[in-house]
Amino acid sequence: MKKHLLISLLSIFCFITAKSQSKTVDTLVDVGNHKIHFKIVKGKGIPILFDSGGGNDGSVWNSILKPISEITDATLITYDRAGFGTSTIDTLQTNDAKQGIISSIEDLEIGLKKLGYDKEIMLVSHSYGGYLSTLYATRHPKLVKGVVLIDVNHSYFEDGYIEKVLATQDKLIPQWKKSNKGIYYMSATIAKTVKIMSKLSIPQNIPVVDFVNGIPFYKIPDEIERWKNCHNKYVENNPNVTGIIAYGCGHAIWMDNPPLVITAITKMYANSSKQKTEIQERALQYTIQAFNEDKKEQLAHNNSEDDLNNWGYELLRKNENEKAAEVFKLNMLLNPKSANTYDSYGEALLKINKKEEAIAMYKKSIELNPENKNGKEVLERITKETAK
Incomplete structure (x- = not known):
């Protein structure tokens, strides 16, 4: 800043x-x-x-x-x-x-x-x-x-x-x-x-x-x-x-x-x-x-993508997962072209057991950023867990 x-x-x-x-x-x-x-x-x-x-x-x-x-x-x-x-x-x-x-x-x-x-x-x-x-x-x-x-x-x-x-x-x-x-x-x-x-x-x-x-x-x-x-x-x-x-x-x-x-x-x-x-x-x-x-x-900083992302992860660390999901969702809506916002929102959705919505978020993140290694690994893990 x-x-x-x-x-x-x-x-x-x-x-x-x-x-x-x-x-x-x-x-x-x-x-x-x-x-x-x-x-x-x-x-x-x-x-x-x-x-x-x-x-x-x-x-x-x-x-x-x-x-x-x-x-x-x-x-x-x-x-x-x-x-x-x-x-x-x-x-x-x-x-x-x-x-x-x-x-x-x-x-x-x-x-x-x-x-x-x-x-x-x-x-x-x-x-x-x-x-x-x-x-x-x-x-x-x-x-x-x-x-x-x-x-x-x-x-x-x-x-x-x-x-x-x-x-x-x-x-x-x-x-x-x-x-x-x-x-x-x-x-x-x-x-x-x-x-x-x-x-x-x-x-x-x-x-x-x-x-x-x-x-x-x-x-x-x-x-x-x-x-x-x-x-x-x-x-x-x-x-x-x-x-x-x-x-x-x-x-x-x-x-x-x-x-x-x-x-x-x-x-x-x-x-x-x-x-x-x-x-x-x-x-x-x-x-x-x-x-x-x-x-x-x-x-400007308080409403930036990074700031909202950091806030969301702070809530996750406190196990306030529902609140974190809302913050990540807001960040995704404010920054719809950012692969990272979908990735973070997907992570929070998994925490609150909304697996299908989380999969959609990770897929969108990978679409925006094909190099998103984390998103690919998470999707692969979810697929294996579902197959069991």
Whole structure:
């Protein structure tokens, strides 16, 4: 459903009255022995820099750039860290330690300076990218106007925990050295990165929104609890931080619930903009339309073939077979060209001992889908049982 929602939202911006005509620029910037790829959606005012998570390049943000651009009229910047996307890596530097997070932040600083965006800025980051936002904010505390952190690592890997994680990857890291330099250097230097970042935090005068997932990507209870506690402690210890639990969302929160993240970003941006009222008005219009589209998608989903089919099987699991048959019958009537609806209805009819009607349903299902192996097997079984 969420994917459909995002597609719908991308088509609603005719109602937004932003005056800018955005122009996108893709460029490789020489940062010394290698080049970093930047994508820039041209705008005005304070730019917004997006930092992706580990293993991702800047394209991971593409789905939300247009609405944020339309609402804020700001310049949006995404980039690929060395070894990711179309960015190259310093092949002359063979020392793993020199390819760590300090190298990454220096690449970013050089690139932004050459592009003319080394002044006031707002930061948005995901997962590992939170380290870069924190590092940039500590190095340029007077320039960073706000930070939106999306399910970032915080102190999760501290206190020797990163060594435990690395122990499970000891066979993978050498493989990455051959196949994926970006992943390799990030993994080879992550212990040092954690040590560096354990001593740093975003200055408390900078406003921060901290998102944490509602659907844990970790599976072990202790790991889930550790991740939640890291975010809780971060919010509790920083009076200028707003914590948000993204219910129903996994690690990539902006993909699972675009309006939630887009609204948080645009709200923070409005607070540091001279066009605060205009941006807030556009954000409000977007939010109203987004929630209306979401409701529309929910209604469509609730009456979809899959939803009715799932509902029917849920009733079968509860042994409410008569009710299940009615739901499957409705689904068949609403979707008369679907082989699966006849197959499911036939299954429920067998449960309530309406064998002849069930046979008719299975035959219709096979007529619509000659490859229906399940229907053929059921009909064969019924025939054998009848012959006895």
